[in-house]
Amino acid sequence: MKNIYSLFYKDLFLTNRLFTGLGISVVIFVLSFFFPWLGVIPALVFWALVLLFLIDVLMLYKTAKGVFAKRYAPERLSNSDENELGVYVENWYPFNVSIGIIDEIPFQFQKRDIWFKTTLKPHERKLISYSLRPTKRGEYEFGDIRVYAKSPLGLIRRRYTFEQAETLPVYPSFLQMRKYELMAISNRLTDIGIKKIRRIGHSLEFEQVKNYVAGDDYRTINWKATARQGNLMVNSYTDEKSQHVYCIIDKSRAMKMPFEGLSLLDYAINASLVLSSVALIKEDKAGLITASEKIGAVIPADRKSSQLNKILEVLYKERTRYLETNMELLYSTVRTVIKQRSLVVFFTNYESMNALNRQLPYLKRIAKFHLLLVVFFENTELKTLSEKQATDLEGIYIKTIAEKFAYDKKLIVKELAKYGIQSILSAPQNLTINTINKYLELKAKQKI
Incomplete structure (x- = not known):
């Protein structure tokens, strides 16, 4: 009692x-x-x-159970994306009720104002939708759903507690990956900023000899086949396939810097996942290496249907470490794992020429055997400061320092180009698009 x-x-x-x-x-x-x-x-x-x-x-x-509530959530959440969730509520009272709902979301979101209000007629059902944007990978624990019911008199509220405790993993941005996948399949990548690259010449992979039609390149005419058939015949070529594309992700302290809630490592992980997905759609082989003071995960390049899930599972567990990258060990791993000439996309970050110079000897060695693409980040906060007009002595000092760091980034691009190393200097939010653009450009120019 x-x-x-x-x-x-x-x-x-x-x-x-x-x-x-x-x-x-x-x-x-x-x-x-x-x-x-x-x-x-x-x-x-x-x-x-x-x-x-x-x-x-x-x-x-007088009614033992007047309302019912249940959370609808996906099996996993996508990092840096808006993830749709919902709370289903049903009124079992024989009269209208005003409902207040608290969904106990994970502490990582730091939100204490998740309060949904609605009115339900007798035996009416509703699904209240909302979205959450996680900014860190890992496990997120949801708590109970608490529903506060109020009758038309409105003098009291009765609280119902529905045990809905569950843990959802937050994976690298697979929603972004699917968006790019669909657009790559339907050749609509230009809709989201991917440039259409004009192909120069043709690939070396011969497909067939076919009849000449208006618009075919006259340089591809096969004179021997023409003489035999009595009609103009041309060689048909197709894109070279099964090229190897490796993403190498630097997990050192240089990738810890945050931007709009996400670390640079998370931006690199999201871009790697999308690049691997697009490469597999283009019938190339995708692989992955992660490194810091020691080598992390190594996934040899492959085109199997399970390859992307394998990469996704590995990237889910990666964390930033606090020591510098062991470039000697990374070079040794690259030489051991990558057996043929490949596109090697190295995601890292340099804030000064000194940081580059410490790694440059190893980058030059890798570039001897592979097409190396170094991807690093533009410091958008410093860029904003350098473009801001100074109004006092302190402002002039800050502006000068910011311009110096911004200039160093441009020098790094020139220094890499001097040794034939491709590079991308990108703002974090544009990293994925810029990386895919560069991949498609290199593929179109047959540099891989």
């Missing part, structure tokens, strides 16, 4: 409407001292309020 009463009090909440009614009752009692003609009116108002309170309690508590 004690349990029932404790639960009753625990789940009963008084509303502002009840307090307003009590306030009015108190005011009338006070006025009755100055206006005796009010008589029994104050007592009638008070006991009417008490009666309405008891009726409201009876309305909400």
